[in-house]
Amino acid sequence: MDPQRHITVDEALPEGQGLAVAAAAAGHVNGHRPAAMRAEAFHAASERILTSINTVIDGKADAAKLALTVLLAQGHLLLEDVPGVGKTLLAKTLARTIDCSVSRIQFTPDLLPSDVTGVSIYNQASRLFEFRPGAVFANIVIGDEINRASAKTQSALLECMEEHQVTVDGDSYHLDEPFMVVATQNPIEMEGTYPLPEAQRDRFMARISMGYPDKDSEIEMLETHQATSPLANVSAVVTAADVAAMITTVQQVYVSQAVKEYTVAIGRATRESALLRLGASPRSLLQLLRAAKATAALEGRDFVLPDDVMGIAESVLAHRIILDRKAAGTGENPHSVIRGILAKIPVEQNVALSSARLAGQRGLDPGQTLRNPS
Amino acid sequence: MTMTPHRADTSAPALVLSPTDPGQGASRRVGPYPWAMAAAVAVAVSGAAMSLNGVLGGWAWYMPAVTTVIVVVTAMALLRRVRAQPLLVAAGGFISLILILTFTFFRRNSIAGFIPSGETTDMLGQYVRRATETVLAESAPVAPNVGIVLVTCAVLGLVVILVDALAVPLGMPATSGLGLIAVLVVPAMIKPQSVGLLAFIITAVGYLMIVGCSQWFSANRLQLGAGRNPGQFKRAAMTGGVALLATLLLQPLIPGFDRGTFPQGSRLNPWGSSSGLNPLISLGNSLRSPTGEGRITYASTATSPLYLRLVTVDRFDGETWAPDNRDDTRRGGVARLDPGHEINATDTTRSITSINTGQFTSPYLPVPYAPAGVNGLDGSWSWDPSTLSIKGVDANSHSQQYVVVSAMPTLTADLLARSSARVRGISDDFIRPPEGVPDIVRTTADTITRESNTSYSKALAIQRYLRSAEFTYSLESPVQGGYDGDGLSVLADFLAQKSGFCIHYASAMAIMARLEGIPSRIAVGYAPGRPTGKTVSLAGQGALPEYEVDARDAHAWPELYFEGLGWVPFEPTPSRGFLPAYATESSASGGASTNQNNDDLIPSGAASGAPLPSTAPVPLPGGGAGGVAGSQLLPVLYGALGILLLGLLLASPRLIRSGLRSRRLRPGSVASDDTALQSWAELRDLAIDYGVPPRPSETPRHFSARLRRSGALGEEDGRDGAAHRAVNSLVQDFERREYGRPLRAQAALEGSRPGGTPASIAAARIELIIAALRANARRLVKFRASWLPPAVMNRWQSTLGTPFRAVSRHVAAWRRAAARTLIRTRDGLRRVREG
Secondary structure, three states: OOHHHHHHHHHHOOOOOOOOEOOOOOOOEOOEOOOOOOHHHHHHHHHHHHHHHHHHOOOOHHHHHHHHHHHHOOOOEEEEOOOOOOHHHHHHHHHHHEEOOEEEEEOOOOOOHHHHHEEEEEEOOOOEEEEEEOOOOOOEEEEEOHHHOOHHHHHHHHHHHHHOEEEEOOEEEEOOOOOEEEEEEOOOOOOOOOOOOHHHHOOOOEEEOOOOOOHHHHHHHHHHOOOOOHHHHOOOOEEHHHHHHHHHHHHOOEOOHHHHHHHHHHHHHHHHOOOEEEOOOHHHHHHHHHHHHHHHHHOOOOEOOHHHHHHHHHHHHOOOOEEOHHHHHOOOOHHHHHHHHHHHOOOOOOOOOHHHHHHHHHOOOHHHHHHOOO | OOHHHHHHHHOOHHHOOOOOOHHHHHHHOOOOHHHHHHHHHHHHHHHHHHOOEOOEOOOOOHHHHHHHHHHHHHHHHHHHHOOOOHHHHHHHHHHHHHHHHHHHHOHHHOEOOOEOOHHHHHHHHHHHHHHHHHHHHOOOOEOOOHHHHHHHHHHHHHHHHHHHHHHOOOOOHHHHHHHHHHHHHHHHHHOOOOOOHHHHHHHHHHHHHHHHHHHHOOOOHHHHHHOOOOOHHHHHHHHHHHHHHHHHHHOOOOOOOOOOOOHHHHHHOOOOOEOOOOHHHHHHHHHHOOOOOOOEEEEEOOOOOOOEEEEEEOOOOOOOOOOOOOOOOOEEOOOOOOOOOOOOOOOEEEEEEEEEOOOOEOOEOOEEOOEEEEEOOOOOEEEOOOOOOEEEOOOOOOOOEEEEEEEEEOOOHHHHHHOOOOOOOOOHHHOOOOOOOOHHHHHHHHHHOOOOOOHHHHHHHHHHHHHOOOOEEOOOHHHHHOOOOOOHHHHHHHHHHOEEOHHHHHHHHHHHHHHOOOOEEEEEEEOOOEEEEEEEEEOOOEEEEEEEEOHHHEEEEEEEEEOOOEEEEOOOOOOOOOOOHHHOOOOOOOHHHHOHHHHOOOOOOHHHOOOOOOOOOOOOOOOOHHHHHHHHHHHHHHHHHHHHHHHHHHHHHHHHHHHHHHHHHOOOOOOHHHHHHHHHHHHHHHHHHOOOOOOOOOOHHHHHHHHHHOOOOOOOOOOOHHHHHHHHHHHHHHHHHHHOOHHHHHHHHHHOOOOOOHHHHHHHHHHHHHHHHHHHOOHHHHHHHHHOOHHHHHHHHHHHHHHHHHHHHHHHHHHHHHHHHHHHHHHHHHHHHHO
């Protein structure tokens, strides 16, 4: 492989997309780590993003906040719901509020992996192979109806998601930071589709079900969104560099031993639960804690509370666990199981507290209690 | 008591995520642990076994016992060293116990010297029968025969396994003391000097070693060490103090502790004043008691010092003598008593005695012999025609005041010497010599009476022998020599050692007299007492000097029967009581002067009415004023003490709760960075008290939100807004302390509060919250929170339940382990069969 080609690739890229080769360490924009943002600036930036999303999508503040949380936690988001509730709109709005590159892939059964990742083309003028970056080379990638693509195309995207890099013809190309995939999926009309297998669902940090808006929001939507596309009014409120700095801030959020233990307790409880065939993976716990850090930062704290973990756990874990057949038969669903588990895990407080000791005794052996949920 | 903190720490929250079984912990990090534990158990059990000296005679049995203990302990340590399952370790202990017992006791009747065979079982049955006979027939100290030593060794081995099982796999080292107490309780009950200091100290050291080992090698020692707090020594001292106080205060309140079938407890009772159904048993203890208890006062017209007699013992068979009540021949009504045998004497000495028993409690009535009539008693009483002992039917001697008329033939040496007629008309019980009299008694009796020909001279010879300089009066030497008590073997020991107290002298004389053909019995009661300095006015008799006796005057003396004269008391005990004129030999140098101790106390001329200063004639039979005052004061004292204790008990939850609160909030009592934790704990407890208990799966934030929503704090935007804000601040401080960055959290906490120390701010917040809670709670809830705070009560409940929970948990674990082993064995067998 000659060094010439790399230079060519760099030149061929659109400006503002510093495509780095594998030598550059992951997590760094253009080779240096962005400085963390101050708390006030962080708060203001996040407020701006959320406000502009909420002007577009009525009554979905929670979903918007979760989407931002996932972005700041460097995860990927899976939006799953029936058609027409604003999945794509949410993804596009989020992308628009940030001044960064966005690409959108509409997944179809005939979409090829190279359409996603890019392809090397022989340039007759320069008589060299040139790498044409695919749609995935963007800060925010919106993958619409991901379950309609064939398995190999999905796989190609999933490699990018996990490793933040693209490998074509043996050469690896790093993706920009921040990098986030927002995929949407339609749970009905499953004929002729390729639903994401568990292993691939595991790569999404969180899954959001949008749900229908409530009555007032729906009426307001009918009024405001009648004439123009709401997206037209949205302009970028933060830059990509701001987002990178926010991500660095999130990474510096402190996690105490107690919170780590609580997180691990949740993971172990899902694995030991009799209701579940598959519990949470270690990766999911890692992502759970990252999401919790982002939540804490969004609330203006520099340390994680068990509340943060508890609040985000359902979104992060529900799509990764698989119910036991019997449990599914009794009307349980992943969300209810996770809620049940959270309700049983004691939140341990300092050993010095004698009253906490009592609580600890009562809640001893979480595995055992969870095996027989009430 | 020491157990509680350990259990609580084992189940401390930090460990919930990785619950560690102490047994697993032990096997994970073996090293010196099994050996240290084995040594501790061996020391403790061997020490406890030492206390059995005195229950078993001598020390010969100790070697096999220690060997057994060491072998069992070593076997279990070895198994634990190779990381065997706890169940297997216990099983190994059992097997090693069987092997060592076989090796020690059945070497000839077993396979290869240590494997039990059918023959061993036969021998075992034989030994166990022998041990049973020993237990039933002999009194302590028993001769260490094979049977009893075998049983002792087996029990000690089982105790080792029990102690080990409690300390290691069950993880309750403090409870292992139960096994040691099981051993110690035997000498405590049987031996008059109880366990013995050395044995107790060694046992205690061993026990502390067990507790220390399990703490030191505990799998989670680091966490325990981190949790050590500075108040633990103070708490330990307080626990010890409370235990000591409870021991002293509670035992007089427990009914039956010092009387009835368990009179040994009376040794502990500093205020007690009773003797059980068998006065012989408590005689030695009464004599040794440092304080005079059971004070009886009396005044009498009798010219000679007065013996108060309670009861007689006339059957000397078996190892323990007891009064024979003859319930079927007793007669009711004690106004007139009839001796039931013929009295030919011409002169009769009559005397009138007024007695006040005060606190003395016994079913028998102390009366001077021979009572002819008793007046002034409460309750109904019965008397035995053959012994004239008076026993209550539905009454006892407590607080009785009565007048006894006694009649005795006027005895002279001359009269007694002439009474040589054959004995007629009394029960064979008093004549028949006991079976199985030791040879030494018989030969001694024959030797000393060789030159005597009449009953009287024989009696005098025996008395002279016992009062000779060869014998010394000692309360302690029978205890040290192991022959305290009564019984024929004790008598043999006494004659060999020539040292003992009244019961030994009395029984020696009574039995020797019977061997020589003189009917005899032992009278139990009180020797003549001391004048109190007061006088008692007795109707028709004028003022009489008052005397008192108490437990230290308890006495036993022989009564010998002379035909035509009746029962005649003798005094073989040197330096005690009073030697009557008829029993004094004219040639003997002894006489009344031998009892030097009592000489000055005995009212030698009392009947003449020593003109003691008399204040006013006390009404009949008016006891000592001090005694009455004392007996009235005591119940009042007890009552006051009881009410005080009850009040303290009722108030204790409140006191503990407020003590806890002030300790948490006192500035400077805790490290400043702990203020957030302490005030948070207080907030949780307050919520528990007012009916909003935190749930284990709740985060601080959820909990506080629920507390504020519950209405216990009142309206948020009303006048209780400050309390709501206080709760929020406490939650934030706690979150920062508990989950925040360690260093910065502290700095932020201290930096952001210029208006006071963190502790005072927290205290002020808690005050606000308490005020709001009280203002919004219903009356019942308020009362409960003040006097029976659930925060304290729940903790007590859980502490009380801890042992039960632990046991049930371990039982379940063992059952699972047993099931697993069974399945594995079955599978293994199946594989072997198939393959």
